[in-house]
Amino acid sequence: MDDVVKSLSKKLNPLKDGPVERPTREEAEEAVRTLIRWAGDDPRREGLLDTPKRVTKAFKELYSGYKDDPREVLDKIFAEVEGYDDIVLVRDIPFYSHCEHHMVPFYGMAHIGYYPSKGVVGLSKLARLVEVYARRLQTQETMTAQIALALQESLEPRGVAVMVEAEHMCMSMRGVQKAGAVTLTTQFLGAFRDDPAEQVRFLTLLRQGKA
Known part of the structure; x- marks a missing residue:
């Protein structure tokens, strides 16, 4: 492995303390409700009631690369x-x-x-x-x-x-x-x-x- 590849590998594969501690699905859904309120809407209204579930489900697909080697x-x-x-x-x-x-x-x-x-x-x-x-x-x-x-x-x-x-x-x-x-x-x-x-x-x- 030449010096360029070694340098690139070091930059792109930094040492980590361990796997990221993932929150529960319930915690993730509550975070979505907080963001909805931050945006200025009411997460309790009918059209947004199931949005936290949909967002967390979508995140599993959109960021599925983290589980792949x-x-x-x-x-x-x-x-x-x-x-x-x-x-x-x-x-x-x-x-x-x-x-x-x-x-x-x-x-x-x-x-x-x-x-x-x-x-x-x-x-x-x-x-x-x-x-x-x-x-x-x-x-x-x-x-x-x-x-x-x-x-x-x-x-x-x-x-x-x-x-x-x-x-x-x-x-x-x-x-x-x-x-x-x-x-x-x-x-x-x-x-x-x-x-x-x-x-x-x-x-x-x-x-x-x-x-």
Whole structure:
């Protein structure tokens, strides 16, 4: 593992004191009622009576990535690929996530490429990997790096390239309210980081066939 990957791993996998102590469902529902009152409404009125239950149920789905381990997603590697060692690229993987600063959605597309060495993973696993990290409170920059690092640590490929394009509702719905602005982030490791020509190839393949 080179110095770049080691540094990235240290930043993205900080030591923790232990698992977060989760409140009970009842406590979570009461927190929702408090927020409803903070917004200026009455959680006792008919239309809002079941909202706390719906919100806590939705949270289990929206933030399901916390219970998933990316190593398990990438644990099955197909080594017999008839000597194939060129780029594997899956583009336009849709995702929905939530900004950790305002808990407002951001959404878009992720693109993943890598040069296999030990073997390849099923293509659906790359989409699943995106889901693991998207369904957490996130920043786009961190999510991009996490996807790349998980691939590097599990597959040990010759290179990894990840690009994420997203629109952030915290910028569209609030603040400056500039709808349609797209944020683009990239993370290159291995051959893609060492050779700018490989980055150009990755970006060129992403744009092929697009208007």
